[in-house]
Amino acid sequence: MPHNLLHFSLIAALLFCLGFAKTQAFEPFPEGQDKLFHFNLQKNFYKDDAAHKADVEKARAIITEIEKHKGKVGSSAKELNELFTLISDYTDVFYRLYAFGEFREAINTKDRGPIEKFIEVSAEGQSKTAFVKVELKGLTEEKLSAFLKEDPSLKRFEYAIRDTTRMSPHLLSQEKEELLAKLRPARFEWQEAIFQLAFDRTQFGKVETGGKSYDAGTNYEALIRNPDRKVRKAGYDEYVKGLRAVSDVAGFSLVRLMRSSNEEAQMRGFGTSFDESLFNEYLTRGAVENVFSQLRATSGVYNDYQRYKMDVAKLRDKITDPNLYDIELPPTGVEEPKFTAMEAVDTVKKALAPLGPKYGAELSALLDPANGRLDIVGGPFRRQGAFCEAGFGFFQDNFQGFLGDVSTLAHESGHAIHHRLVLLNRGGEMFSQGPPYLTESFSMFNEYLLKDYLLKTLKDEKQKRAILLDQLNEQMYLWELGRRAEFEMAAYDGVAKGEITNAEGFNKVCSEVGKKYDIFFGTNRDLECWWIRKHHYWSVPTYYKNYVVAQILAMKYFELYKKDPEGFSKKYIAMVECGLDRDSLSLLKDFLGIDLNDPNLLGDTLKMVRENFELEKTGKKK
Numbered sequence: 020m021p022h023n024l025l026h027f028s029l030i031a032a033l034l035f036c037l038g039f040a041k042t043q044a045f046e047p048f049p050e051g052q053d054k055l056f057h058f059n060l061q062k063n064f065y066k067d068d069a070a071h072k073a074d075v076e077k078a079r080a081i082i083t084e085i086e087k088h089k090g091k092v093g094s095s096a097k098e099l100n101e102l103f104t105l106i107s108d109y110t111d112v113f114y115r116l117y118a119f120g121e122f123r124e125a126i127n128t129k130d131r132g133p134i135e136k137f138i139e140v141s142a143e144g145q146s147k148t149a150f151v152k153v154e155l156k157g158l159t160e161e162k163l164s165a166f167l168k169e170d171p172s173l174k175r176f177e178y179a180i181r182d183t184t185r186m187s188p189h190l191l192s193q194e195k196e197e198l199l200a201k202l203r204p205a206r207f208e209w210q211e212a213i214f215q216l217a218f219d220r221t222q223f224g225k226v227e228t229g230g231k232s233y234d235a236g237t238n239y240e241a242l243i244r245n246p247d248r249k250v251r252k253a254g255y256d257e258y259v260k261g262l263r264a265v266s267d268v269a270g271f272s273l274v275r276l277m278r279s280s281n282e283e284a285q286m287r288g289f290g291t292s293f294d295e296s297l298f299n300e301y302l303t304r305g306a307v308e309n310v311f312s313q314l315r316a317t318s319g320v321y322n323d324y325q326r327y328k329m330d331v332a333k334l335r336d337k338i339t340d341p342n343l344y345d346i347e348l349p350p351t352g353v354e355e356p357k358f359t360a361m362e363a364v365d366t367v368k369k370a371l372a373p374l375g376p377k378y379g380a381e382l383s384a385l386l387d388p389a390n391g392r393l394d395i396v397g398g399p400f401r402r403q404g405a406f407c408e409a410g411f412g413f414f415q416d417n418f419q420g421f422l423g424d425v426s427t428l429a430h431e432s433g434h435a436i437h438h439r440l441v442l443l444n445r446g447g448e449m450f451s452q453g454p455p456y457l458t459e460s461f462s463m464f465n466e467y468l469l470k471d472y473l474l475k476t477l478k479d480e481k482q483k484r485a486i487l488l489d490q491l492n493e494q495m496y497l498w499e500l501g502r503r504a505e506f507e508m509a510a511y512d513g514v515a516k517g518e519i520t521n522a523e524g525f526n527k528v529c530s531e532v533g534k535k536y537d538i539f540f541g542t543n544r545d546l547e548c549w550w551i552r553k554h555h556y557w558s559v560p561t562y563y564k565n566y567v568v569a570q571i572l573a574m575k576y577f578e579l580y581k582k583d584p585e586g587f588s589k590k591y592i593a594m595v596e597c598g599l600d601r602d603s604l605s606l607l608k609d610f611l612g613i614d615l616n617d618p619n620l621l622g623d624t625l626k627m628v629r630e631n632f633e634l635e636k637t638g639k640k641k
């Protein structure tokens with residue numbers, strides 16, 4: 020999932036750029052330990068080029084076998100079982116080739132050979148196996164039920180089969196599908212590009228501070244954290260001016276993107292493209308509206324937090340009229356703990372110990388640098404950010420020992436171990452594929468466990484407050500996520516109804532939705548153009564809601580965990596390792612009793628947020 024949350028390490032790096040970070044010598048890899056934390060791709064993937072090539076050929080051979088099912092898909096239980104066994108085998112090789120290509124490229128962005136090879140093979144696979152989806156349209160519910168009775172071992176693939184056939188009513192004729200696929204680039208590939216181009220061409224104003232000049236477009240987050248209020252205000256003003264200048268092209272491209280995708284969704288029998296995405300992710304309109312309405316109804320706690328931060332600003336700067344740009348300064352009286360890579364690995368292992376011995380064993384193997392499954396030391400020609408590929412391991416751009424870095428370590432480990440547990444339990448990579456909010460929630464829960472462990476074990480009061488504040492910010496962020504996700508849903512509706520035709524239309528919706536979540540939106544007209552800040556609407560349309568659902572789920576897990584650590588962990592791990600054998604909403608309900616349609620979904624979770632908030636307020640007074 021694209022990580023949009025502004026990392027603490029990123030903020031720290033930004034602050035450092037602006038020249039007021041604490042200059043403390045800290046070595047994240049003491050005593051030459053940087054040599055340990057690199058991938059060993061030879062050990063974990065292919066011993067030489069020939070072995071890689073052989074795997075590519077293996078993928079092709081499986082595709083050829085799959086092709087032999089053409090014209091016969093769903094003809095018998097035996098046939099279906101054989102076909103899906105082949106698809107499962109193919110998925111395993113597919114992931115291995117993909118992970119290898121990704122890792123090679125991530126540690127040396129010029130080394131694109133293996134990833135190009137992967138792209139080539141996967142495109143071949145996609146076009147040669149497209150018939151499976153089309154032919155499965157003929158598999159009726161009655162037939163499938165009969166097959167499952169006849170051959171109980173087919174049950175293993177039941178969810179995968181149903182996952183395909185549930186789309187059948189929304190598929191168009193072969194001819195139309197081909198035409199739409201062909202026209203896809205012309206319809207969708209320009210909006211994000213033109214949005215980016217508009218940004219690149221727009222001159223954002225410059226702000227002078229510390230003898231240097233900063234572009235308000237690229238340094239906005241750092242500028243509004245500057246101790247000098249004049250700098251903050253100038254940064255904010257210039258940023259808003261820049262957004263206004265971009266807004267016409269941003270609105271033009273977004274209207275076209277939403278219109279085109281709505282049109283296709285309507286052909287497929289959905290109200291809007293947003294509705295189609297809900298269906299694809301096993302969500303329902305009712306469930307997300309339930310989430311949004313509960314967030315709106317409880318925005319009071321978030322608004323109190325905003326007011327509290329304004330009070331802090333009043334006292335700090337001796338001002339009476341704090342604004343949006345006054346409330347993001349790094350807090351005083353806190354001290355972020357730092358961790359060497361070895362300490363981080365050790366901390367994450369201890370923090371996740373409550374998840375039980377099976378999880379612990381897999382985690383130890385993953386995080387043991389001797390196994391070469393992580394690559395976290397910075398350097399030239401490396402990709403940015405962090406990502407995990409199946410259960411193989413993960414890449415992290417540049418571990419510096421910040422809390423955010425350790426959090427990332429816990430997060431990416433969550434993805435890897437999820438895959439490992441499912442693979443061990445069900446024998447194939449295809450069984451861990453699920454909607455993004457579900458897989459992300461597993462990783463985000465690990466971050467909660469990490470902070471919980473640190474709060475329990477750190478001795479230094481200032482460090483504890485840093486953790487508490489980080490936790491609180493993360494929780495309060497939920498209402499920001501909700502506001503942005505609801506904006507996107509409302510925008511798709513507005514475009515479908517013809518109510519939104521340009522930037523002004525989006526401004527109006529952004530204000531209307533914003534007011535329901537955030538105190539600043541009611542009084543500050545500038546914020547109507549805040550929708551332009553999220554590139555996701557252009558780059559990964561309809562994805563944003565996943566952040567909201569994932570965050571709520573992670574908070575729910577944590578709430579349930581706190582009530583009964585052992586009991587919860589058992590049920591939770593049982594859910595994680597079963598992979599997707601039913602739809603995700605049923606999975607959550609069956610194992611943990613979490614129901615996204617529950618009108619009291621956020622009830623006890625909010626109590627936890629309020630308690631954290633109270634702790635922060637009393638800590639501040641100390």
Ligand SMILES: [Zn+2]
Pocket residue numbers: 020430434459462
């Ligand atoms: Zn993630």
